[in-house]
Amino acid sequence: MDTAFSASLDAGLSGATRVYHIVGDPIAQVKSPAGVTAAMRARGSDAIVIPAHVAPADLATYFAGATATRNVDGVIVTVPHKFAATEFCKSLTDEAAFLGAANMLKRNADGSWHGGTSDGVGMVAALRAAGCRPEGKRASLIGAGGAGSAIGFSLVEAGVASLAIRDFDAARTGALASRLAGLGHGAVTVSDDTDPQSYDIVVNASPAGMRPGDPLPLDVSTLAPTTFVGDVVTKPPLTPFIEAARARGCQTVTGTQMFERVCEAIVEFLLED
């Protein structure tokens, strides 16, 4: 474990420590208990994030128990429970309601759960940290799955003038474009990989780049040095797409940089009143 986390625990673990769970199946692979705990403690909170390994069939029983445990202030939700988690929320953020998914739950005043999502706000926060101002910009999104839907929502909410979405699954691409257009914030269209247009913002939310030999998610010759380029892929830490974008002079956001902001968004959501 990193020493920052160890040092942060000098603040204590006791009966008064507030508890947050991260629930998933499997759970042993997640790294966030140490990182999110350290981030919460850096903000002065006597809190800890602990793993909860719960099978889908047991999720309702688990949530009943977590709800009855008065010092559990929040639950981070990971695969495969992000969609089912909404069933246990009395209220949802606009983004979580749009996506039909929640990856972070905190208490309402009556003890019930309020659900939110962090992937989209995390990517937009990382783009802003790289110097990008999404307002009025032309954006392109590759991938219309869970991460892509979240990032598309957050880009539209952030005020992009237009969003072009591309995915191998035409049905879900069209559905997402239609629903995002329905939010009434900007033009949302379906594009294809012959799209010659240059964008101000390009985000890969597809798995392309995870395996050696994957084709690049788009033709990098369309990238201008002023284009901001983001990628959700974290393994490898530096994808061929990000490398190619940097070679063209673009400012970039790696998957790791995005997930640092996702972690911050989770901490912000869970600790704010």
Add this chain to the structure above:
Amino acid sequence: MDTAFSASLDAGLSGATRVYHIVGDPIAQVKSPAGVTAAMRARGSDAIVIPAHVAPADLATYFAGATATRNVDGVIVTVPHKFAATEFCKSLTDEAAFLGAANMLKRNADGSWHGGTSDGVGMVAALRAAGCRPEGKRASLIGAGGAGSAIGFSLVEAGVASLAIRDFDAARTGALASRLAGLGHGAVTVSDDTDPQSYDIVVNASPAGMRPGDPLPLDVSTLAPTTFVGDVVTKPPLTPFIEAARARGCQTVTGTQMFERVCEAIVEFLLED
């Protein structure tokens, strides 16, 4: 927090960490999450003990959730749940079955709970650590409540030749003496505070000594320098009774020393196969 605990957490907190709860109502006052976690990590276990604040009315819901959470390997139980906890155990140690109470639960092979208690074994282990060999000795116990019953059971199991019990509540004293005698290990009798006999082992399991001005739990003039004297009271750390016993040359076990052994007994129970 003490640095030993902080250093012990260098072993990590991650999705693979095994989780133990300590459940009570209230819970904020308990100190054991740090101490028991440190003890488990000192034995090489990637484990953590976290508090669970659960009201009596919610205990069944809580236990259903804990049972469904596959990385929860054990539950430490504190006030007021020690008696009710047995309802959620499929099996009990002999001591827990005798007491009708459990303060530590671990998994059976089928995922159900096996309950045990640690107060009695903790006091006997502390007496042994002070040099006492209970086998064949004459013991006196003041207090026939929860702690007294547990210590009485463990003294009888440890092989004392006789046990004299005294408590202001004649009914519960007689009932405990009768049930302990029924175990068939040694003579168990009811005594009173005019008892002039000298004992080899004297244990105070009553609250006497917690408030300034409390009378001593027994006439210390009956103590011989060879008598081993124990006290369950932890506040103050050094009770007038222990001070008086030391003045007479006795080897002593304070409440704090007992609870160190109770903690060890919990760790031993929870981590052993």
